[in-house]
Amino acid sequence: MRITPREELEYRIKKLQSYMAEADIDAVIVAQNADLFYFTGTIQSGALYVPATGEPIYMVRKDLMRARMECGLREVVPFASMKDIPGILSNYGYGLPARIGMELDVMPVNFFVRYRAVFPAADYVDASPLIRRVRMVKSKYEIHLLQDSATQVDKVYRRAREVIREGMTDLELAAELEFVARKEGHQGLVRMRAFNAELFYAHVFSGSDSAVPAYVDTPLGGLGLNPSFGQGAGLKRIERNEPIIVDFAGCVDGYLTDQTRVFSIGDISDRMKKAYDDMLKVQQRMTEVALSGTPWGHVYDVCRALAVELGYADSFMGAKGAQVSFIGHGIGIEIDEYPFIAKGFSEMVLEPGMVFAFEPKVVLPGEGAIGIENTFYISNYEGLKQLTFSDQELISL
Amino acid sequence: MRITPREELEYRIKKLQSYMAEADIDAVIVAQNADLFYFTGTIQSGALYVPATGEPIYMVRKDLMRARMECGLREVVPFASMKDIPGILSNYGYGLPARIGMELDVMPVNFFVRYRAVFPAADYVDASPLIRRVRMVKSKYEIHLLQDSATQVDKVYRRAREVIREGMTDLELAAELEFVARKEGHQGLVRMRAFNAELFYAHVFSGSDSAVPAYVDTPLGGLGLNPSFGQGAGLKRIERNEPIIVDFAGCVDGYLTDQTRVFSIGDISDRMKKAYDDMLKVQQRMTEVALSGTPWGHVYDVCRALAVELGYADSFMGAKGAQVSFIGHGIGIEIDEYPFIAKGFSEMVLEPGMVFAFEPKVVLPGEGAIGIENTFYISNYEGLKQLTFSDQELISL
Structure with a gap:
């Protein structure tokens, strides 16, 4: 504390x-x-x-x-x-x-x-x-808290490697990961600013459930357990050869980081694998343009254009008809802080100290969702630094 | 679902x-x-x-x-x-x-x-x-959901009997209980209506930490893990001969029930035991007056008067200076629904179908808190019925 x-x-x-x-x-x-x-x-x-x-x-x-x-x-x-x-x-x-x-x-x-x-x-x-x-501009003190938060979320990721098994439900997996986070000092509560915005730790879902659109302002939604809170893990059982999304918010002393990794039991389809590699390319592109002084909207435009060029016009950041107009969001005490890496926002520019999660993802209806998410900050002298640090490979178990 | x-x-x-x-x-x-x-x-x-x-x-x-x-x-x-x-x-x-x-x-x-x-x-x-x-008036359909929710919270209570051990932290205990609830289908999110009101599953704390006042509008608060969310379980270790409070909100298909039970390793003091028995008396008194047609405030007045008569003027429903002016709260989709069993409210009366949690508790500074909580409803023909049903004995492990 x-x-x-x-x-x-x-x-x-x-x-x-x-x-x-x-x-x-x-x-x-x-x-x-x-x-x-x-x-x-x-x-x-x-x-x-x-x-x-x-x-x-x-x-x-x-x-x-x-x-x-x-x-x-x-x-x-x-x-x-x-x-x-x-x-x-x-x-x-x-x-x-x-x-x-x-x-x-x-x-x-x-x-x-x-x-x-x-x-x-x-x-x-x-x-x-x-x-x-x-x-939106974090101090060194805040960056230290965020680093601890990134360490917590890495422990969650490591635990996912250990516990995922065929036939378990998405809910069982979510429960295991929440349990680890909580024992590591997660405060439980994840704060979101927007009216009616509610979030619980994470979005953990597999295969077709990861492609279900939801009311939340996120690229992936999930079916959830019930219509009272229709997002995140449901009762779908994890099968072989499908993507398993672990999108998790760490929280230490009130400070959140956001990370997504994808697992599978056995291989996923070549189309899915290529989509994952392509999302890594979008992330790479972001790291080249997200410099101090760049307008938030420009980062969005450049990355969105690359995703379109790679063939994801209808699947990038959500299923067709449910696509969101952002790829990243500021994060700290709330998960929807400034800056928004989003459409528009041509006036606001990136500055040293800003922290944001960047989450290029695609939804292939029927098959599932895939992508990556990391939390970054703009350092004073060393450019863009990545706070979350778990392995970025697709994890085939 | x-x-x-x-x-x-x-x-x-x-x-x-x-x-x-x-x-x-x-x-x-x-x-x-x-x-x-x-x-x-x-x-x-x-x-x-x-x-x-x-x-x-x-x-x-x-x-x-x-x-x-x-x-x-x-x-x-x-x-x-x-x-x-x-x-x-x-x-x-x-x-x-x-x-x-x-x-x-x-x-x-x-x-x-x-x-x-x-x-x-x-x-x-x-x-x-x-x-x-x-x-505030629940249907039969809603009562069924609440019964499932009460069953979930009973499983949490049973798990507490199994896992509590000397030297574990309040957080470790909370994490174990949240894990069980989640696997049983708890949606995670606990909804509260009031501005700034935030809650996470439960309040689990032991001994002196259970007597720490907090910002929340609850009789007990707890220190929590950090000032960003200063309520509930913290890092205090559970010792022998002190009360361990398990105040837990079950949630099935969006419907909440609220139950508090008290555990200890070895005996607690006679003063504490007497206080527990006295809170049972307050609960008993409530069941005699909480009839259809009774004003909400009257139930409060009668029960508060009994608590004062039993010697708890300065410790009932919170530590001196941090006492709240209610003993019960309506519950359903949110944990702060009508009816309020609270000071005032002389115009609003109890009706069949109303569901409320009733939680007579006392705080003995330095020593800890003690009390009980159950969720009740007013049935059409059979008067007051208790939804939560775990054993009401003090559990000495």
Whole structure:
């Protein structure tokens, strides 16, 4: 268990404040767990008030003692009701903010309405793009956490080599791998920011089940156990000569990495093998273009063009009709962070410190899905570095 | 895997429509996964449009084919953008609604703003209280699912008897129990409605760690593995003569049950044993008052009064300063459904079909926590029935 160092938190807040100045925002109120963890080091129930200049105030409803232990910021104060907020601000000599940033992409309407009643005269803007821009550039401290997370996911991969056997269900395999991850300190919870986005550890599925489209915004979906949560492993039995996808999110001290490897019992078809090699080529192409200064959308365009050239116009990043318009996603505390290696996004460019998962995959209906995924970061001096490190060969057992 | 029968869905929609009539709402748009699953039988990405009278329309972005397989409703149609909605309504002869109900307790502001642009002239009201009132009364079909869920959680309990040993960490125990649940078909994901509410399977912790307060709205919290998700099992080692709490949520086909049992290696203190027996008395008292027609708050008041009388004014439902003001919570697709067995709530009464978890617990700081939890339902003719059924004895191993 690590406690986020004070210098980390202070640096993050300062960066947010600099973006707030650009956007002419007087105060940002941070309330959502992932953002709260990033800026305070904990998620004890409450809200962080970040003024345009000066010390942020972490107002905590429950549990104050733990917040004081886990949060490195100087000002951690009790608060019982939103009505207390103006009084707390006044104690710190802060006036009422005229323009307030809030996390409008995740904050429920009713919750927002209660805040608005506290500052009825204020204007409100969405602070999430600012917060996400701060969060997208990782510090050395965060890279260390991500490296530990990559080690965890490698242990999962090694375990998959040991336990996969003919006739076991996808669910049994998923359960074995989750068990390993958990014993290695995985917090269980995998955070995703988008409304209704839910994820559980991983997508583990074999053969035809790996080609089933789903509601989730991912290239592969899976049938899942039931329509209540129709993604990931189901009760299909693993057979010989079909791809077995192990797409797994490691998580250490709140930080996620994402890796996909493909296994099989016996050989898979030549068509499948070629598709795997082709996805390695797409990954290789990405490593050549994903340089600091390159627009996110350009990386997508170049890699997508190569996939099309290789013959996967209708199968790249999903079955025909269910294709997604991204190949990679930023990752850290949430699995859908900036940057998006996605269609459009011609304005936003890659920067040192950015971390993203890149997952070129194809779906061959009836047969199954295949591809690879690794988590990368852009280092300060050495260009693109790969965080996840398990063997990249197709594993034939 | 069960597919929700059409008659179930139609009955649920009709009930919602009757509440809409009372509240003078022209249409409800259902978008959140738990509600969507309840009213459509699936969660394929999209929204369900429920008019005041007539057929509901499930508009699906992705994946339409799966939605048609998994959803028993008649009208399942494709939709690419919110702008398509008025056209779809017009195809069905539905006019533009003047007063629209949406799930304002869970819907993010930005999402709501996009809907508002589709119906700029409409008034908006929070439909969640209506939806929650429909969902709080379970059908026979749902009770069957809950019974399967209770069987799953009993297997977890039995496994705990086998694997608990001195020196293992709380995390190791949690991992073993999660492994069993998963192999028994647990979907992994445990849904909770409240903003920022996150839960992972269970709260498993021993001795002093079971008495650590946390940010979560639960009587016990636990330290967890890290401040990013500071609840549940941590790395404390299990010792002799201390309580080991196994608070576990079973989940079958989307339906949750909640059960807590307490184990120990060797004896626990007489004070702890007495506290356990006293919590059984509180549970017994609940079963005498939780009858159809009783206000939810009355059940709380009576049981809380008994706990105070037995000497637990400062330790009941949490450590002093971190006590929660409920003893039970409705449960089904989410773990925080109606009814709340909580302070206040003098207007809402228990009804046949309601399902709730009841969890009288005390926290003795330094020593640990103790108590019991079962999931109950109010049957049509036989009064209160207990769904979870593991042995209620303190288990001394």
